[in-house]
Amino acid sequence: MLETVMLIVFAMVGVSLLLNVWRLLVGPSVPDRILALDTMYINSIALIILYGMSMGTTLYFEAALLIAMLGFVSTVAVCKYLLRGDIIE
Amino acid sequence: MTLLWIPLISLLGSIISSMTGKLTRNQSTGLTLLMPVIALLMTINLAPAVFAGDVIRETFTWIPLLGIDIAFRLDGLALLFVFMILVIGILVIFYARYYLSSNDSMPKLYAYLMLFMTAMLGIVISNNVIQLWFFWELTSISSFLLISYWWHKSEAREGAIMALTVTGAGGLALLAGLLLLGDIVGSYNLDVILASRDIIHAHAWYEVTLILILLGAFTKSAQFPFHFWLPHAMAAPTPVSAYLHSATMVKAGVFLLARFYPALAGTDIWFIIVSFTGLATLLFGAYVALFKHDLKGLLAYSTISHLGLITLLFGLDTKLAAVAAIFHIINHATFKASLFMATGIIDHETGTRDMRKLNGLWRFMPYTATLAMVAAASMAGVPLLNGFLSKEMFFAETLHQQLLGSMSWLIPILATIAGAFAVAYSARFIHDVFFNGDPIDLPKQPSEPPRYMRVPIEVLVALCLVVGVVPNFIVDDILTAASVAVLGGVVPEFKVALWHGFNLPLMMSAIAVSGGLLLYTQRRHLFKFHDSLPSLNAKKAFDKILFAVMKWSEGKINAIENGSLQRYITLMLLVVLLFASWPLFEMSHLGGEKQLTPIDVHNAMGAALLMIGAFSTVIWYHSRVISLLMLSVVGLMVSIAFTRFSAPDLALTQLTVEVVTVILLMLALFFLPQHSPRESSSMRVLRDIGISTGLGIVIASICYALVTRPLDSISEFFLANAKTGGGGTNVVNVILVDFRGFDTLGEICVLGIAALGIYKLLANLPLLIPDRDSEGRPWAKERYPMLLASISQSLLPLALLVSFYIFLRGHNLPGGGFIAGLVTAVAFILQYIAHGSNWIAERLTINYRKIIAAGIAIALFTGVGSWFFGRPFMTTWFEYFDIPLIGEIELASALIFDIGVYITVVGSTLMILASLGQLTADEPKGEVKI
Amino acid sequence: MIQHLTFLPILLPMLVGIILLMPPFGRTKTSRRITSVLLSTVSFLVSVALLLNVQANGTQVYAIGDWSAPFGIVLVADPLSTLLVCLTTFLGGVCVLYASAGDDEKGSFFHPLVHFLVLGVNGAFLTGDAFNLFVFFEVLLIASYALLMHGGDKKNTRAALHYVILNLVGSAIFLIALGILYGVLGTLNMADMAQKVALLQGDDVYLVKIGGLLLLVVFALKGALLPLHLWLANTYATAMPVVAALFAIMTKVGVYSMMRIYTLIFGDEAGELSQIAQSWLWWLALATIVMGTIGVLASKDLRKLTANLVIVSVGTLVALVAVQTIESSAAAIYYLVHSTLVTAALFILADLVSRQRGEASDRITAGPPIYQPRLLGFCFLVAGIAVVGMPPLSGFIAKVWLLRETLNAEYSMVFWPVYLLASLAVLVSVTKAGSTVFWHHQGKISQSAEQTRVHPAQLTALIILIACAPLMSIFAGPLSEYAIGAATQLHDFNSNIKLILLGDQ
Amino acid sequence: MFEWIISILLLIGGCFILVGSIGLVKMPDFYMRLHGPTKATTLGMASLLTAAMVFFSTTQAGLSIKEILISLFLLLTAPISGYMMIKSAIHHKLDCIERTKGIDNIEDDV
Amino acid sequence: MRLEAKYNWLPSPFLSLLLFIVWLFLNNSVSNGHIVLAIILAIIIPLATKPFRTKQPLIIKPGLAFRHLLLVLYDIITANVQVAILILGPTKKLTPGFVKVPLDLTHSMPITILASTVSLTPGTVSAEVYPWNESLTEDEEPQERFLLIHVLNLEDEQALINTIKERYEAPLKEIFQC
Amino acid sequence: MELLYASCVGVLVSCGVFLILRSRTFPVVLGLTMFSYAVNLFLFSAGRLSLNKAAVLGYSSEYADPLPQALVLTAIVIGFAMTAFVVILAIRGQADLGNDHVDGQVPDINSDEINDNDKKGNV
Numbered sequence A: 001m002l003e004t005v006m007l008i009v010f011a012m013v014g015v016s017l018l019l020n021v022w023r024l025l026v027g028p029s030v031p032d033r034i035l036a037l038d039t040m041y042i043n044s045i046a047l048i049i050l051y052g053m054s055m056g057t058t059l060y061f062e063a064a065l066l067i068a069m070l071g072f073v074s075t076v077a078v079c080k081y082l083l084r085g086d087i088i089e
Numbered sequence B: 001m002t003l004l005w006i007p008l009i010s011l012l013g014s015i016i017s018s019m020t021g022k023l024t025r026n027q028s029t030g031l032t033l034l035m036p037v038i039a040l041l042m043t044i045n046l047a048p049a050v051f052a053g054d055v056i057r058e059t060f061t062w063i064p065l066l067g068i069d070i071a072f073r074l075d076g077l078a079l080l081f082v083f084m085i086l087v088i089g090i091l092v093i094f095y096a097r098y099y100l101s102s103n104d105s106m107p108k109l110y111a112y113l114m115l116f117m118t119a120m121l122g123i124v125i126s127n128n129v130i131q132l133w134f135f136w137e138l139t140s141i142s143s144f145l146l147i148s149y150w151w152h153k154s155e156a157r158e159g160a161i162m163a164l165t166v167t168g169a170g171g172l173a174l175l176a177g178l179l180l181l182g183d184i185v186g187s188y189n190l191d192v193i194l195a196s197r198d199i200i201h202a203h204a205w206y207e208v209t210l211i212l213i214l215l216g217a218f219t220k221s222a223q224f225p226f227h228f229w230l231p232h233a234m235a236a237p238t239p240v241s242a243y244l245h246s247a248t249m250v251k252a253g254v255f256l257l258a259r260f261y262p263a264l265a266g267t268d269i270w271f272i273i274v275s276f277t278g279l280a281t282l283l284f285g286a287y288v289a290l291f292k293h294d295l296k297g298l299l300a301y302s303t304i305s306h307l308g309l310i311t312l313l314f315g316l317d318t319k320l321a322a323v324a325a326i327f328h329i330i331n332h333a334t335f336k337a338s339l340f341m342a343t344g345i346i347d348h349e350t351g352t353r354d355m356r357k358l359n360g361l362w363r364f365m366p367y368t369a370t371l372a373m374v375a376a377a378s379m380a381g382v383p384l385l386n387g388f389l390s391k392e393m394f395f396a397e398t399l400h401q402q403l404l405g406s407m408s409w410l411i412p413i414l415a416t417i418a419g420a421f422a423v424a425y426s427a428r429f430i431h432d433v434f435f436n437g438d439p440i441d442l443p444k445q446p447s448e449p450p451r452y453m454r455v456p457i458e459v460l461v462a463l464c465l466v467v468g469v470v471p472n473f474i475v476d477d478i479l480t481a482a483s484v485a486v487l488g489g490v491v492p493e494f495k496v497a498l499w500h501g502f503n504l505p506l507m508m509s510a511i512a513v514s515g516g517l518l519l520y521t522q523r524r525h526l527f528k529f530h531d532s533l534p535s536l537n538a539k540k541a542f543d544k545i546l547f548a549v550m551k552w553s554e555g556k557i558n559a560i561e562n563g564s565l566q567r568y569i570t571l572m573l574l575v576v577l578l579f580a581s582w583p584l585f586e587m588s589h590l591g592g593e594k595q596l597t598p599i600d601v602h603n604a605m606g607a608a609l610l611m612i613g614a615f616s617t618v619i620w621y622h623s624r625v626i627s628l629l630m631l632s633v634v635g636l637m638v639s640i641a642f643t644r645f646s647a648p649d650l651a652l653t654q655l656t657v658e659v660v661t662v663i664l665l666m667l668a669l670f671f672l673p674q675h676s677p678r679e680s681s682s683m684r685v686l687r688d689i690g691i692s693t694g695l696g697i698v699i700a701s702i703c704y705a706l707v708t709r710p711l712d713s714i715s716e717f718f719l720a721n722a723k724t725g726g727g728g729t730n731v732v733n734v735i736l737v738d739f740r741g742f743d744t745l746g747e748i749c750v751l752g753i754a755a756l757g758i759y760k761l762l763a764n765l766p767l768l769i770p771d772r773d774s775e776g777r778p779w780a781k782e783r784y785p786m787l788l789a790s791i792s793q794s795l796l797p798l799a800l801l802v803s804f805y806i807f808l809r810g811h812n813l814p815g816g817g818f819i820a821g822l823v824t825a826v827a828f829i830l831q832y833i834a835h836g837s838n839w840i841a842e843r844l845t846i847n848y849r850k851i852i853a854a855g856i857a858i859a860l861f862t863g864v865g866s867w868f869f870g871r872p873f874m875t876t877w878f879e880y881f882d883i884p885l886i887g888e889i890e891l892a893s894a895l896i897f898d899i900g901v902y903i904t905v906v907g908s909t910l911m912i913l914a915s916l917g918q919l920t921a922d923e924p925k926g927e928v929k930i
Numbered sequence C: 001m002i003q004h005l006t007f008l009p010i011l012l013p014m015l016v017g018i019i020l021l022m023p024p025f026g027r028t029k030t031s032r033r034i035t036s037v038l039l040s041t042v043s044f045l046v047s048v049a050l051l052l053n054v055q056a057n058g059t060q061v062y063a064i065g066d067w068s069a070p071f072g073i074v075l076v077a078d079p080l081s082t083l084l085v086c087l088t089t090f091l092g093g094v095c096v097l098y099a100s101a102g103d104d105e106k107g108s109f110f111h112p113l114v115h116f117l118v119l120g121v122n123g124a125f126l127t128g129d130a131f132n133l134f135v136f137f138e139v140l141l142i143a144s145y146a147l148l149m150h151g152g153d154k155k156n157t158r159a160a161l162h163y164v165i166l167n168l169v170g171s172a173i174f175l176i177a178l179g180i181l182y183g184v185l186g187t188l189n190m191a192d193m194a195q196k197v198a199l200l201q202g203d204d205v206y207l208v209k210i211g212g213l214l215l216l217v218v219f220a221l222k223g224a225l226l227p228l229h230l231w232l233a234n235t236y237a238t239a240m241p242v243v244a245a246l247f248a249i250m251t252k253v254g255v256y257s258m259m260r261i262y263t264l265i266f267g268d269e270a271g272e273l274s275q276i277a278q279s280w281l282w283w284l285a286l287a288t289i290v291m292g293t294i295g296v297l298a299s300k301d302l303r304k305l306t307a308n309l310v311i312v313s314v315g316t317l318v319a320l321v322a323v324q325t326i327e328s329s330a331a332a333i334y335y336l337v338h339s340t341l342v343t344a345a346l347f348i349l350a351d352l353v354s355r356q357r358g359e360a361s362d363r364i365t366a367g368p369p370i371y372q373p374r375l376l377g378f379c380f381l382v383a384g385i386a387v388v389g390m391p392p393l394s395g396f397i398a399k400v401w402l403l404r405e406t407l408n409a410e411y412s413m414v415f416w417p418v419y420l421l422a423s424l425a426v427l428v429s430v431t432k433a434g435s436t437v438f439w440h441h442q443g444k445i446s447q448s449a450e451q452t453r454v455h456p457a458q459l460t461a462l463i464i465l466i467a468c469a470p471l472m473s474i475f476a477g478p479l480s481e482y483a484i485g486a487a488t489q490l491h492d493f494n495s496n497i498k499l500i501l502l503g504d505q
Numbered sequence D: 001m002f003e004w005i006i007s008i009l010l011l012i013g014g015c016f017i018l019v020g021s022i023g024l025v026k027m028p029d030f031y032m033r034l035h036g037p038t039k040a041t042t043l044g045m046a047s048l049l050t051a052a053m054v055f056f057s058t059t060q061a062g063l064s065i066k067e068i069l070i071s072l073f074l075l076l077t078a079p080i081s082g083y084m085m086i087k088s089a090i091h092h093k094l095d096c097i098e099r100t101k102g103i104d105n106i107e108d109d110v
Numbered sequence E: 001m002r003l004e005a006k007y008n009w010l011p012s013p014f015l016s017l018l019l020f021i022v023w024l025f026l027n028n029s030v031s032n033g034h035i036v037l038a039i040i041l042a043i044i045i046p047l048a049t050k051p052f053r054t055k056q057p058l059i060i061k062p063g064l065a066f067r068h069l070l071l072v073l074y075d076i077i078t079a080n081v082q083v084a085i086l087i088l089g090p091t092k093k094l095t096p097g098f099v100k101v102p103l104d105l106t107h108s109m110p111i112t113i114l115a116s117t118v119s120l121t122p123g124t125v126s127a128e129v130y131p132w133n134e135s136l137t138e139d140e141e142p143q144e145r146f147l148l149i150h151v152l153n154l155e156d157e158q159a160l161i162n163t164i165k166e167r168y169e170a171p172l173k174e175i176f177q178c
Numbered sequence F: 001m002e003l004l005y006a007s008c009v010g011v012l013v014s015c016g017v018f019l020i021l022r023s024r025t026f027p028v029v030l031g032l033t034m035f036s037y038a039v040n041l042f043l044f045s046a047g048r049l050s051l052n053k054a055a056v057l058g059y060s061s062e063y064a065d066p067l068p069q070a071l072v073l074t075a076i077v078i079g080f081a082m083t084a085f086v087v088i089l090a091i092r093g094q095a096d097l098g099n100d101h102v103d104g105q106v107p108d109i110n111s112d113e114i115n116d117n118d119k120k121g122n123v
């Protein structure tokens, strides 16, 4: 059962990612695209966790953790860029 | 040792004279003269042995591998030349003492002259052809220096360049020829070469070799059509001309003919090339000489003509011709040197050399005039003078040759015509200068020169006379010895005498003399005729050609190196495409034998996202922020691909690097335009699409070919030894810090250097800081959004904890110093973003430069540490310790190494970002920082 | 310590670089200079010691981390690599000394960067591992990027952009090539690769061929071989001359790598892949000579002229490499050392000349008289004679030697005329340049010319460099013996394999 | 038992993640789109991570609780990301749909 | 309100506690070694990062804080279900709006927590804090502020404001005693 | 899957190269970054593709080839350093030269002329 569920969830996350990409491509504004990318980051964490579960290994946990941390920083950086131009001022 | 000393002494003389700057002119001259005099005495000492038929040899090893020795060989020919070079050299030096004005540097002239003498001596006594070439080129260099002695005059500079160009070109040909010759014979030794006539003649390369060597000889001895440099070399001071154009430089060319006569001559091709060149030069020089108004110009073309005569003699197929050639070499040296010196006196005393102004000098300087007239008569071939003797021999030999078969009679006739012209220009030299009315507008009032200035001329003129009257007494020995050397032992009977009875040659002489006088008296018509000819200024042509070549090169270079990076990259990529695709087509099957893995949905989706990201980056490249966001998608997908394909370390690294890169790009984007304009034409875009698609397909094919093949690699070793030998279970990390830790050391150096470089780049950068974004919006008012500021403070300790965690586990699980370092750096970057660089600067007073240095130092010294255990650099050490309460822990040198990595990464990354941040930290926006 | 001697040419520059970034040595201008010059000397002496050691005891293989080949990275100090290491440390020292007259303070980190560059070059010469070669290439490149911008102006920036971007693409191609080679051969050690290439079969051959040819692209770019030479003239001519002088060694790294790769891995023993690059190298070399010569003829200033001379020298070297005989390699080795030193000298001279000629700088036009005409003129004469290959200096021996060794090569009837004509063009250009710059005066010595007097440090550096030309000629005998020895070792496939992989002397 | 718990948590997580992304696509203006990803996705992640925690704790030796950290991190950062994004949207004066109330409450930030 | 901790070697005890726990979480281990390491890190990291923290009010009532946390978690879950329904439902019925909530909180950290809470709970996202402060100084002046929030479906503005103030702001005021 | 992987590498190469061939520094830098992604994936694949075989001892029975991974890691780091440098150089170029054209000067934006130049090979 778990395998089936995992497949379903995989599919859900996959569809989510595609939806994110849709928004990323369509925009229309830059903040929209940032939002889409940010969401993509988070959804990739889901993907990695699911992958780790399906393979039964925790080796990829750190990758997920880092995406969480770094995705935040990069979103913040882009927003700061839009707001102030100079992200380190 | 004696032979070596001859050029060596002369070289010493060069050095000595260059240091006589502080001495008086007489002292300087005396010191300079000392050396050639010694050399002359040494040569005289050797002469009897040579006359007796000995060949004196000396060899020192220099570069045995290349067959280049320092080898000397004194035979008759060499002896003759050594005498000539030294005697005339001594006279010229003496003469120059009086010639040079007080403004001219005497040591410089003497040093160059002596250097030149060294080179000439070297040529004539070389027993190794490469060494011969060595000195040959030295004459080119030193003559360049001599001709350009008055370098502030443009004609001196240009004349020198022209001489060097022509003789340099000939020198290169000569080198090629000599190398071929050496290869044919198997040795560069002259003895061997001279003894290998038959091998050489039979060899397939003979013709090429001969032509190359002759090119060397002809350019040096100013043979037509390479003669044009010589008149322009007259820009040199007259003593230099006297030396270069009588006894040395140009004689080097005919020396070469004589030197290789035994080995190369005797074939039809030799006779044809040499005689025709000689004949053409003889006629051409004699003809042009008549029309020169400049005294030195006349002498220059006369020199060309006489060298043509000598060359022609070497090209005639009779043995006596060679003897005549040698004899004429001596005679020409004597009368030409004296004529040049006389010209120098005239120039010196009157301030001009223009024969249209110089008239009736007999009245002002009768003594000098007499000397000059005797020498000129010798040049014309008047009996009782040496010039007559050799010219007689020449005429005789032109009658004996069979070069042109049934047309051979043409040569004596042409020779006679040339003789007539020689008489005519000699007559002009005498009549036009010393008689022919009164001088016109002379810059100076002429008078006799200082007494001693005439001494050298007196000596030479005396020689002309003595040789002319009693030739046997003076030149027999040396001429015989030289002829033996040239003809290889079998010297035909010859008799140098004033009177051979009434014969054809004498008649030719008579015709030449009377014809010459007739020509001179009728010169007005001739001049008119000559002026009507299209004038060919060799110098202008040479300059034009040189200029054209340089212009053409410039055009080519500007067209090729047009400063367009796009072209350079395109070229490189095309080469890559060619190299990578061409072997692909040779493959029978692209794919390998490995079982393919089926595509699953996740991979397909990941691939789709990655491709979408890639294409979007390209599609949106005009709006840079969007393009950058799209690139982030690609980066994210690449790291997910690494997770998918069992490379957690790579995924972590890729992630962190990607984020830092994006931040950097964002920082850059602030200073750069926000949009890329559309500049490429559609053709260009199509072409670029072609190239990039082609490369993509090729690389993809290679990639496919690789991944579908089984691999047998050295990695088994790493897997087997990671734990036992490296003390860690994360094999990738063990490779990084142990097996291939050296790479990592290099890698952190790269990172550190990059940071230093960036700091360097940003120093004193004048930047226009935009005060609004590309759509004209002013920047937001809030510099440091409050919520962000407070949350980032809380995240910092957490991030440090995580980075410590990642660092610590690296050896056994995915992680390690590099990733940890980047995580730490990112945590600090967040602080920079949230609080600004001034805020950080107040709190973090660390010199990043030192941090970087410390990091690399730690890594380096960890490696060096193993020396104390007698092991090579970077041999790792690890041990497990059981500590009460805590349990078993592992200590490894690799961990310390990794600390170095960590520190370097943190230092470098922060240095890069802080330098960038500092750029704008204190600057109000919208202002230019200088 | 003696067993670690092989490693010292890498350790020392790195250490010096670090030391110069830290107090107390890196604190003041003077302390940096003294430290840098002194330790450069030490580096050079150590390199010489290594050379003597290699001469006495044969090729040294140093297994880093005690992991023997092919698993770990080994350094291979054979006669060729040690010679080049000596050359590099020597040149580095000279440049550091020269720059100590003031050039070093025109930007930050000059001294450490020079040492890092030397580190990279030494590493590239010594390493026996293909990927490690890549790493050291990057070390030397990043250092060169930074040095290129030292004291730079706008022209400099533009040239640097081109140089950096091209090299980044080049590095990427290097990685692709390494990927292919590893992907088929499963190893990174060059000797091991050589061994495995000889046994290749089937389609694998073509994949490795691609790898080998892509490496050619990389080395051609580094070495400035046509058509990848286009960056060089501008880059070298706009860099600060002392940096350009140092860069004289960098193209040689590319050539050296070609020698190694195409002699060891794709040499005579490589079965189907033997001499894959030879004919390419040969024709590209000729084309490079031609292009370089055209560049020489077109040059409008001394630095550009010298930069184009570098291109000519690369073409000549690569032609020798392509001949693939022991003798031609020996000639290449001699020529390499000679051309490096003489072009470095010319760059430095161009600098000194331009300082003393005011507005005219080093342009080949009439200009104000030079303040110290005798000194600089003499040095230019020596360097010029050496570079055009006239006696009595090193250039002539190189010329004779290389003509001699190409005589019996397949296409000598093409090479000889091309080379000889190129030599003539170089002769004319250099002569014209020298005569114009030193003799064609227009205007007066500028007021400030006295301040541009050659500094003692500059003078020493210049004289040391200039003196190499006569010394290389005088000692051509032993040097040629050495070069032949080095070339023999280079071509000795079996002993190289044995030595590196089995540690068998 | 655990399998059930894991499955349910997974499904909940998946659903919320999906809903978040649907919101991202479906909503008519930026401000409304923001709600889905900030809230639904975050919760979905929390649920998914809990599932993973249970999964690894039951299938592998020992407790696995580090997944909580990711949840913690997301809960901490998601609001701030959202805040930054909405700030930049306001700065860019992105259009809201017409029926949006209280637009006057926004102050001009330049 | 207290800004300074009692002990110099333990400047922020809650942070230290957090770090201690997180370390053990990260390593999935409560072995002696990790506990020792966790203690060391929990002390060192706060000390090292102290300069990077502006002075913030300390949590005076940890018990209340914990209860508030649970409440928020609960709200997050329910809020998400609501949002999910709103998202999946017809968008035309939604009437979004911007609401300005006057704040009694004055310090940045409590405001941040409040704003975050608001963002995670029913249909609201914090958008701005007015007025902007130009720079974040060491000793921040307490200042009267507003929170601008975007509401996905705004029905009753005042009710929303009241909920936020009572349900989330008030407990925070108490926890931090400010 | 191998084909898919190779295609991804190919697409990244194509897109990267196309961007590298642009005339402004920023797209070129983006192109270089993307090209280096492609190269990293390529180099990585030299160790072949394997699922769930991370080279951490004890985590599976078979392991992926760890060596290319280590190489790629080094390459990523070096690539990062290089990218950083070239980014800053681009800024420097903008500051020194007043534009962000890779050649330091903007050619006349006259499309006809660009076409003409193309024909002449002056690109």
Ligand code: NA
Binding pocket: A086, A087, A088, A089, B837, B916, B917, B918, B919, B920, B921
């Ligand atoms: Na800034």
Ligand code: NA
Binding pocket: B354, B355, B356, B357, B358, B359, B431, B432, B433, B436
């Ligand atoms: Na007259």
